Structures are given as C-alpha cells and as structure tokens.
Amino acid sequence: MKVINGTKLFSLDDKNAILECSNILAKGGLVAFPTETVYGLGANALDAEAVNKIFTAKGRPADNPLIVHIASLSQLNELVLEVSNQVKLLSDRFWPGPLTLVLEKKDIVPDITTGGLNTVAVRLPDHKVALDLLNECQLPIAAPSANLSGRPSPTMAQHVTIDLAGRIEAIIDGGQTGIGVESTVVSLVEDTPTLLRPGGITYEELTEVLDEVEIDPTVKAKVGSEDKAALAPGMKYKHYSPEAEVILVEGEAEKIAHKITELTDDYLAQGHKVGIMATEENSNFYEEGQIQIMGSRNRLSAISANLFRLLRSFDESEVDIILIEGVSDQGLGLAIMNRLRKAAGYQVVKV
Template sequence: MSVGMRTKYLKINPLVPELHKIRLAARILARGGVVAFPTETVYGLGANALDGRAVRRIFRAKGRPADNPLIVHIASFQDVQDLVAYLPPRATLLMQRFWPGPLTLIMPRSGLIPDEVTAGLDTVGLRMPSHPVAQALIRATRLPIAAPSANTSGRPSPTTGQHVLRDLRGKIDAVIDGGPSTVGVESTVLDLTSPVPTILRPGGITYEELQAVLGKVAIDPAVKGQQVEHPKAPGMKYRHYAPAGEVFLVTGDLERVVARVRALVAAWQRRGRRVAVLATSETAPFYQDEPRPDYLEVLGSRRQPETIAANLFGALRNCDRHHADIILAETFKEEGIGLAIMNRLRKSAANRIIRA
C-alpha cells in the first residue's frame, strides 16, 4: 500500500443497501483490502480479521500503534463459537440482550484470531453491529471484520463518510458512505475475563443498562483518566479524539462555568488566539454577547444527552475547520451516556480540566 492510491467512494442507502456496492466492497475485503464502512456508533476501517497481513494495513493507514488491539465485527451468533476459546459466564445473556448493538465483549480468543488483531493478548473483543450496511457487508464477505474507527490515529472519530475521506483518502481502498452515525460514540467495551465484568470503555450501552442485567459491574480506572500500560481494549492507553487545537474542560456549577468560559475567551483572544466553545442549547445564548468566541458549537440539550454524544466528534472536527487554537468545553454528569461523553472529552483534552 502506498499513499496516493485511488480510494473508491461508494454512496449507499443506509436503510436498503445496494447489493452491487456491498459486493464490490466485500470483494476488496476478501482479497486483503481495507474498507471504511458505517456503523451505528462511528465509521469503522475494516479488514479480514483472519488475515494478519490485511489487518496490518489498517495500522499503517491509521498510523495506529501495534499494541492497540482491534474489535472484531460479526453478523451472526454462530460466528462467536469459532472466534473464542470458550464462552465466559453471562456472555450469552449479554449477547441476547444487547446484540446487535453498541456492545463489545472481551472474551478468550481462539487460535483463528491472529496476533495482529489482539496485540498479542489472549483475549479478543467481539461486536455485532446493528447498522444495516455493516451487517450486509459482513454477511457478503462471509468473514469476521476487524475494524477500529476509520480516522487518523489520535484524531476525533469519524461519524460521516466525509470525515473518513478527509483523514484517509489515498490510504485505503474504499469508503462506503451510509450517512451519519446515530450513536456518535464508540461501543461500550466490557471485559468478561475479569472476576467482575468490567467496563474498559464506556459507550452506546450504559453502565446502568449493564448493571440491570448483570447486577455487579465494575468500571476500569482508565475510564476516568488513569493511565494503563497494557490496554485490553481500544482507546485505553494513547491520545485519542484530539483536534488540532488545545481542548480544555471547564467544570463546576453551570452558572459559574459560563462565567469562567467567557472570561477565558476574553483572555485567550487578547493573546491573539482563536477560541471555540462547545456549549449546549441551555447555555449557548450566554455566549452571544461580547466577549464572543470565534466559533460556537451547540452540541445539543442537556435534557437529551444522546444528542450530545451523537454530535461530539463532529463538533471537535468543526473546531479544526474553523482553525480554533483553543477549545473550551463544558462538562456533563457522568451517568447514562454522560459517562461516555466525559470519557471522550477527557481524552480529547488530555485531562486539562479547569474548575470554575
């Protein structure tokens, strides 16, 4: 593979995917190529999960560290038996309750999974996406598909086909554009090899939903910012979700947060910096008066945090398009999908947090 290759662009109906386009992408994957495709969470960059050479192309295209494991995407419950050494307790219950959907289960790997997928670990993450295009593609290839997010490593994850093209055009074989992802943050990763099922990465399935099914669920310290040296799941170790500008989180009582953000906007602008603010529909009116940010992005309503999750990565990318040097983001309650939102914001800010 070389930079400058021609990347095929396949616009597709996300509800009724055109079979000839799916088959074209499936042929690319079957011969060892890499294809970006939509899922309900974010866009994935896929390769045949059973072909170590094809999987290495994912890492090269993204500039991804080799010790960062990938998630394997499947389209049927029967596929699980071939890819795991054994089913941990509660795995079947979770699959029946949450698949297809944004939940990745960490289980003991079988000998079919190459080291390139698992970063040499003895576990593998499996997920059954619910997006019709992802399901159709996996079925057409008749192969499990290893896929991280389809972006340059460290950048905000892509939620549209255009996001993928901006990062990876000329580096991958094809992009299937099935419109915007609906969840907007990656899948929840749940480790079933721990004594207590443990969330390694929060996402589209919430802690509360898992707790309702399992009873006891743990949260890995990395979720709230603690560093790990040997990640068992994507997104645990390296800089992630970062735009070009520096992100700062401003936390505290909301009224004080707004006042502090406005003061910071004025201070940074006096130093000649372009400042963006990530706000909500509840607070956006307070940023309309001077000092006004150079760019204001309204993520959604605090009463509907799922809209904030869906818009977050696109908002970070928009800040780059508006050449923001500094990005000031409000914070959110770490409950429900808010746990995933705050996990992504902390990583994008490299834990730079200002208390109002």
C-alpha cells in the same frame, strides 16, 4: 461511485457496493463502512497481513487492540474459547448493538488483531450496511474507527475521506451515524465483569443484566503507566483530538459558563482564536468566540451524536483554543465525558 485519490467512494445507491467491498475484504484490502456508532475501517480479522494494513493506514500503534465485528453468534464460537452465561445474557439483551465483549481468544485470531493479548474484543453491530457487508463476505472483520490515529472518530463519510482517501481501497457512504461515540467495551475475562470503555450501552444498563460490574479507573481519569498493556481500544493513547488545544471545564452548569467566559476573554486578549462547544442551556451566556451548540444537557444522545462532528468542524474554522462544557457523567454522559477528557489530553478545569 466516485474515486478520490485512488479510493472508491460508494453511495447507498450503488447496487454493487456491498459485493465489491466484500470482494475487496476477501482479497486482503481495506474498506471503511458505517456502523450505528462511528465509521469503522475494516479488514479480514483472520488475515494478519490485511490487519497490518489497518495500522499502517491509520498510523495506529501496534499494541492497540482492534474490535472484531461479526454477523452472528455462530461466528463468536469460532473466535473465542468459551461462550459463558454472562456472554449469553449480555448478547441476548444488547446484540445487535453498541456493546463489545472482551473474551479469551482461540489461536485462529492473529496476535496483531488483539494487540498481542490472549483476548479478543468482539461485537455484533446494529447497522444495515455493516450487517449486509458482514453477511456478504462471511468473514469476521476487524474494524477500529476509520480515522487517522488520535483524531476525532468519523461520524460521516466525509470525515473518512479527509483522513484516509488514498490510504484505503474503498469507503461506503451510509450518511451520519446515529450514536456518535464508539461501543461500550466490557471485559468478561476476570471473575467480575469490568467496564473498560463507556459507550452507547450505559453502565446503568449493564447493571440491569449483571449482578456486578466494575469500572476501570481509566474510564474517568488518566491512570497508570504508558508501559501498561491496553486491554481494549482507546485505553492507552491520546484520542479524539482536533488540531486545536482543547480545555474541558467541569462543574455546575452556571459556574462552567462563567469560567468559559472568563477564559475566552483571556485567550482573545492574548490574540488566540477561540471556539466554544456549548450546551443549549448555556449558549446565550457567550458573546465572544466561535460558538457551536452540541445539544441539551437533558438530551445527552444529541450531544453524543454531535460530539466528533463538532470537534472536526473547529479544524475547518482554524481556531487554536477550544473550550468545552462538561456534562453529567451519569448514563450516556459517562461516555461523553470519557471522550472529552481524552480529547483535552486530561487538561481539565474544575469549577
């Protein structure tokens, strides 16, 4: 175990890591831990004071609801008013896994955990460290991404350390996460299930289980008022942003490459330091700027896994403009494009 600015950093070789971190959670402290999606910042979901520490550590707006992580379906019954047939169908197919369900909550769940809503977002993660921790502490754990609010989500313990060391009690280093974008969020509160946030479970996979699934308008574009309540994490505020300005270019692959080359030349002529997030297929088009290859258009899982790590890497190279290639919004691409549009603050060039 290492200590960085007062925060304990446990490796998987630390035999007491799970027990010590479980004790921290039981005492109302904060622990960052890996999941199959990104690293989460955990607190006892039923302890309002502990949950409030999450908002303080992250600088997170208090009306942005948290996801509650559970270790078993029996815990779900303790948190929500009804486990419907739709819940059973989705949990049978996708749990453990990167799917979060929004359901009407019981009074046992504090309002601070749900952003003041009468619903709670719950998921059962598919990661050994997360499940070991949940089973050891026997508590539902509220855990948004373990980063400063608005920054790219952390997919490595190093990212958590940069953002939160000195602000939280402990971090468990479980290596790089697999999926790289947060869980899919589906609301089952209304008559028709609604996709509130795309993630590791695709829209197409959801429709294989449910007869009908609506897509919330905010999934593909910035829609509505800042005064409107956020029904799920990540719906209301700017997210996933590195320090540099981000511009997303969408369209056909070849046209994207030509536009990014044109924009790069313009920004370099103005004295800017330019970074480019390129797909493998287009990377040879670019001769200027700092190029990071995010993966192949034919393998979106690789792009998903690399996304936040590459956005953070540009902070280290101190570029001030990042130009990013858009991809198809089918399958996992819907989640990738949702994150990129938010990282760009919806500053999108279409070609």
